[in-house]
Amino acid sequence: MPELKTKTINIALVGNPNVGKSVIFNYLTGVYVDVSNYPGTTIEISSADLSVSDTEARDFGLEDYKLKLVDSPGVYGISTLNDEEIATRDCLDSANLIINVVSSISLSRDLFLTKQLADLGKPMLIVLNQCDEARIRKVEIDTKKLSQELGLDIIEAVAIDGEGLAELKQALLNAVQNKKAKLAQFKVGTISAEIDAQITQYYDEMPTRFEALLAAENSSDKAREDIYQIRREQVNDLVAKVVSQSKFSKRTLIGKLLLNPVIGSIAAIVILYTFLFQFLGIFVAGTVVDLLENSVFNAHFNPLITKLVSQILPVIKEPSGNLLFDNPSAAIGTMLAGDYGLLTLTITYLYGLLMPLVLGFYFGLAMLEDSGYLPRLAVLVDGILSKLGMNGRAIIPLILGGGCVTMATVTTRLLNNKKEKLITMALLGLTIPCSAQLGVIQGLLSNIGGITPWLIWAGTLTIVFIATGSILNKVLPGDCGQFISDIPPLRIPRLSNIFSKTIVRSKIFLDEATPAFFIAAAVVSFLQVTGLLSWIVEISEPVISQVLLLPKEVAISFILGMVRRDFGAFGLMDIPMSASQLVTACTVLTLFVPCIATVAVMIKEQNFKSAMAIWLSSWLLALGCGAILARIPLQIN
Amino acid sequence: MLLNQAKTGQCLKILKLPSELKAKLIRIGICEGDQVCCASKIPAGPVVLLKDLQEIAIGDKQAAQIKVEICQS
Ligand SMILES: Nc1nc2c(ncn2[C@@H]2O[C@H](COP(=O)(O)OP(=O)(O)OP(=O)(O)O)[C@@H](O)[C@H]2O)c(=O)[nH]1
Numbered sequence: 001m002p003e004l005k006t007k008t009i010n011i012a013l014v015g016n017p018n019v020g021k022s023v024i025f026n027y028l029t030g031v032y033v034d035v036s037n038y039p040g041t042t043i044e045i046s047s048a049d050l051s052v053s054d055t056e057a058r059d060f061g062l063e064d065y066k067l068k069l070v071d072s073p074g075v076y077g078i079s080t081l082n083d084e085e086i087a088t089r090d091c092l093d094s095a096n097l098i099i100n101v102v103s104s105i106s107l108s109r110d111l112f113l114t115k116q117l118a119d120l121g122k123p124m125l126i127v128l129n130q131c132d133e134a135r136i137r138k139v140e141i142d143t144k145k146l147s148q149e150l151g152l153d154i155i156e157a158v159a160i161d162g163e164g165l166a167e168l169k170q171a172l173l174n175a176v177q178n179k180k181a182k183l184a185q186f187k188v189g190t191i192s193a194e195i196d197a198q199i200t201q202y203y204d205e206m207p208t209r210f211e212a213l214l215a216a217e218n219s220s221d222k223a224r225e226d227i228y229q230i231r232r233e234q235v236n237d238l239v240a241k242v243v244s245q246s247k248f249s250k251r252t253l254i255g256k257l258l259l260n261p262v263i264g265s266i267a268a269i270v271i272l273y274t275f276l277f278q279f280l281g282i283f284v285a286g287t288v289v290d291l292l293e294n295s296v297f298n299a300h301f302n303p304l305i306t307k308l309v310s311q312i313l314p315v316i317k318e319p320s321g322n323l324l325f326d327n328p329s330a331a332i333g334t335m336l337a338g339d340y341g342l343l344t345l346t347i348t349y350l351y352g353l354l355m356p357l358v359l360g361f362y363f364g365l366a367m368l369e370d371s372g373y374l375p376r377l378a379v380l381v382d383g384i385l386s387k388l389g390m391n392g393r394a395i396i397p398l399i400l401g402g403g404c405v406t407m408a409t410v411t412t413r414l415l416n417n418k419k420e421k422l423i424t425m426a427l428l429g430l431t432i433p434c435s436a437q438l439g440v441i442q443g444l445l446s447n448i449g450g451i452t453p454w455l456i457w458a459g460t461l462t463i464v465f466i467a468t469g470s471i472l473n474k475v476l477p478g479d480c481g482q483f484i485s486d487i488p489p490l491r492i493p494r495l496s497n498i499f500s501k502t503i504v505r506s507k508i509f510l511d512e513a514t515p516a517f518f519i520a521a522a523v524v525s526f527l528q529v530t531g532l533l534s535w536i537v538e539i540s541e542p543v544i545s546q547v548l549l550l551p552k553e554v555a556i557s558f559i560l561g562m563v564r565r566d567f568g569a570f571g572l573m574d575i576p577m578s579a580s581q582l583v584t585a586c587t588v589l590t591l592f593v594p595c596i597a598t599v600a601v602m603i604k605e606q607n608f609k610s611a612m613a614i615w616l617s618s619w620l621l622a623l624g625c626g627a628i629l630a631r632i633p634l635q636i637n
Numbered sequence: 638m639l640l641n642q643a644k645t646g647q648c649l650k651i652l653k654l655p656s657e658l659k660a661k662l663i664r665i666g667i668c669e670g671d672q673v674c675c676a677s678k679i680p681a682g683p684v685v686l687l688k689d690l691q692e693i694a695i696g697d698k699q700a701a702q703i704k705v706e707i708c709q710s
Contacts, residue, residue: 076664108689109666139690221656228663239689255692259677259685379694383682391696392683483683483696484658486665 008066009175009183011050012091014117015101016110017074018488020129023159024101025071028169032504046071050172060173065181067172070095076109077116079217079224082416089214092117096183097175098124099168104134104141108239109486115231118150118189121209125186126154127168132161133489139243146242151190160494194230198223255490258376268380271373275364276402277454280435281442284360289353289443297348305344309337331529338525346521349567350514357439358509361403362502370493370501374399375485382483388469389423389476390415391483397424401432404509405565406597408432409605417481422610423472425602429594429614430621431465433565440569441586448579460587460625468621513564516597520563524556547623548588549630550581557585558592565595580630588626593618638707641700643675643684653704665693672708 015021026032029048050067057063072091073084080086092098100117102110117124128143147154155171157164175182191209199209199216206212217224257263309315313333337344368374374396382392394415401408405428412428415421433441445453473480527533533556540555548554553575561568572585593615594602602611643649651671654662666688667673676692677685683694695703 076661079660106691109664109691112664112666137690221660225656225659225663228660229668232663232666232668256676259679259692261677261679261682264679375694379677379683379685380679381682382694382696383679386682386696386698392694482658482661482699483694484661484665484699485694487685487692487694 007064007181008068009097009181010095011067011069011097011099011172011175012095013069013071013099013101014088014092014113015074016076016103016106016113017486019074019101019103019106019110020157020159021071021074021101024099024127024129024157024165024168025069027159027162027165028172029069032500050169052173056173060176062173062176065176067175075113077113077228078214083413092120092122093210095122096181097172097186098122099127099172100124101127101129103130104128105130105137105139105489106486107141107243108235111235111238112231114150115189115235118152119191119195119209119213119231121188121191121213123183123186123188124152125168125171126150126152127157127159127164128154129157129159129164131156131163132158142242142244146238149238149241152187160497192230192234195227198227198230252490255376258373258490259379259487261380264376264380268377271368275368276438277442277446279364280357280360280439281446281454284356285439285443286446288356288360289439292352292356293348297352302344302348305341305347306337309333309341309343315341325530334529335522335525338528341525342518342521346517350510350517353440354436354513354517355506355510357436358403358506359502360439361435362505362509363498365399365403366498366501366505367493368399370491370498372488372490375487378483378485379487385469386480386483387473388427388466389473389480390420390469391417391481392485393481393483394420394424397428398432401428401434402438403435403505405429405432405434405594406601407509409598409601412605415481417478419476419478420481422476422606423469425606425610426472426614427465427469429598429602430468430591430618431461433569433590436567437561437565437569437590440573441590444572444582444586448582453579453583456583456629457587457590460629461590464591464621464625512597516564517567520560520567523563524560543623547630548584548626550585550626551575551577554585557589561589561595562593563596565598568592580633584626584629587629588622591618591622591625593622638705639701640684640695640703640705641678641697643678643700643705645675645677647675648708649673649675649686649705650708651703651705655702658699658702666691667693 013021013025025046025048028050030051031046031048047068047070050069052060052062052067070091072088075085075088078085078089078092098117100114102114114126126147128141134141143154143156153171155164155168157168159165174185195213199212202212202215206215217227258267306315310333313336314327314330315333315337316330334341336342378392378395381395385391385394396414397408397411400411408428409425412421412424415424441457442454445457524533527536536559537552537555540558541552544550544552544555554572557568557571557575559568560571568589572582572589577585599611599615602614640649649672651667651669651673654667654669662668667686671688674687675684676687681697683696684700686693686695
């Protein structure tokens with residue numbers, strides 16, 4: 001008797017960046033993976049079983065089989081040029097069947113990978129995706145001929161509308177018939193005589209075409225270039241045969257303008273200003289948060305909780321001395337529902353402030369991503385970033401940092417160069433505020449009124465950013481990475497995709513932030529009821545009031561900020577300060593240490609020494625800049 | 638001339654690719670002998686090339702290693 005669900009057919013979903021693999025994976029498995037119009041967003045490999053209904057399982061005899069789909073990162077080819085390629089290669093190695101997704105508007109690029117995959121000699125299917133875009137651009141593709149030339153079956157699709165995907169699923173289900181794997185019905189790519197000649201010498205040691213080809217391509221740069229050149233010529237011939245291109249170009253007027261040095265830069269400033277200042281600062285952090293905080297949490301929720309808790313335990317408004325010693329039950333009551341109470345303040349912060357801000361940030365980011373704007377921004381800033389030891393690609397983690405510095409630090413992985421990685425990480429840790437902090441700070445700054453406070457804050461950060469980058473670029477050895485990037489077409493974002501992406505990412509963020517928030521709040525309220533908090537405030541008073549010229553209560557924000565950056569910013573909202581004090585406080589807090597989670601990721605991705613160097617220098621930078629700002633007379637009223 | 642000296646609108650023929658970039662560029666679709674169009678040049682920044690339906694950006698330092706010539710079209 002066959003064991004249940006033990007036999008697995010591995011299906012690898014492979015394609016160039018941005019061809020729609022994630023959308024297809026999503027459709028076939030029902031599992032959401034990040035879909036975006038930015039090349040290289042799939043860093044982690046996700047795998048899931050093909051979702052089949054019970055009837056389908058019965059009809060196809062799938063009871064004994066698992067059809068496992070693996071979504072690989074987008075690559076232009078498989079060799080060892082970067083981590084994504086190595087990951088894709090491993091996933092091809094274990095695949096029984098390859099689905100190669102190609103985009104109909106970039107065939108001359110995509111078919112290179114297709115040819116390489118075909119050369120590997122595994123059963124394979126081609127999905128010709130984004131056919132709608134080809135139609136709009138009046139690009140005609142002779143699919144039949146392409147299929148003949150390649151010797152492979154092709155399914156035409158518009159993944160985003162589900163077109164062609166049912167057919168794809170059907171084809172996959174057919175992989176199992178009468179309880180037997182029927183992989184033989186899938187065609188195997190043919191290898192051309194020219195390329196075969198290049199790899200024959202490897203067949204002795206390598207039993208399969210897969211191994212022989214990869215061994216040949218990786219044997220030397222020269223060998224690789226030769227094979228690539230042959231393959232490229234084959235692809236160009238093929239494209240000439242099957243694609244009839246009309247005069248319509250893929251470039252739209254907007255696409256052209258966004259890459260124009262002058263107009264593009266102005267557009268970039270306007271877009272980022274609208275996103276950060278108008279949308280996050282004024283709308284989300286101002287209007288939405290005020291509404292939630294005042295009319296939901298402060299008016300109803302918190303009084304209710306305090307009332308409920310104080311029926312059982314005493315809650316003290318302004319505890320002094322060591323409450324835990326003197327009156328333990330009041331201490332617990334205060335920890336639950338006092339000023340820093342776990343049930344009051346923490347919940348208000350999490351759902352009244354953090355949630356709208358995080359949703360707002362990820363919504364904006366999704367719009368930027370799905371429209372295809374980010375790669376254009378990368379082109380515009382590449383020149384500047386290369387002066388700071390990075391390249392244009394680094395703009396992605398830097399902007400992501402505006403969501404969560406910790407997550408962004410993880411994505412520095414997509415940079416292939418060590419020096420660039422370290423610099424990006426340092427700049428993230430030192431100068432980039434994360435979404436909640438960003439939101440609260442934008443809110444505080446726009447409350448002061450006028451654009452001057454915002455300009456001072458943004459200006460200081462820019463100066464620190466440029467100075468730190470240039471210094472690190474000089475000090476650290478090595479070159480910055482190469483910048484070669486193909487630019488996806490501009491697309492009108494699909495709202496459904498924007499919403500699901502926003503919700504999924506915000507949820508991941510909040511799931512991670514919630515426990516950390518409660519721990520941070522527990523620590524602080526513990527410090528409060530034991531009297532340690534006021535002690536810390538006292539001893540840091542000289543620094544805060546002498547050096548930064550700020551009210552001593554700000555110390556609490558900084559302590560909170562060390563635990564979690566975003567948590568720190570909230571504390572600032574309740575401290576009365578003058579306009580220029582607020583600007584100083586916001587700037588210092590932004591520059592101040594990255595939170596514990598970020599430091600942990602830094603240690604993991606780099607090493608303990610670099611992480612500590614970044615952490616300690618942020619103390620110096622924050623206090624130094626704060627001291628200077630506090631002493632410059634600012635014209636704000 | 639070198640690719641980083643290209644100006645917007647020029648039609649160029651790729652003469653020589655440096656070996657560090659060759660494999661990468663061939664895969665994306667640019668090889669020696671190809672005709673491309675310079676779609677944009679950011680001062681001290683990347684060159685954006687137009688090849689078939691594709692836009693490809695190449696950083697200033699990398700473009701400085703690529704030999705091209707202007708072709709009349
Ligand atoms: N017009 C159109 N857009 C599509 C189609 N399929 C996918 N897209 C869009 O193309 C973009 C890229 O899709 P993804 O699924 O993230 O592509 P991917 O291949 O997984 O990309 P990486 O993860 O970067 O490798 C998204 O903005 C999709 O909305 C299609 O058939 N037609």
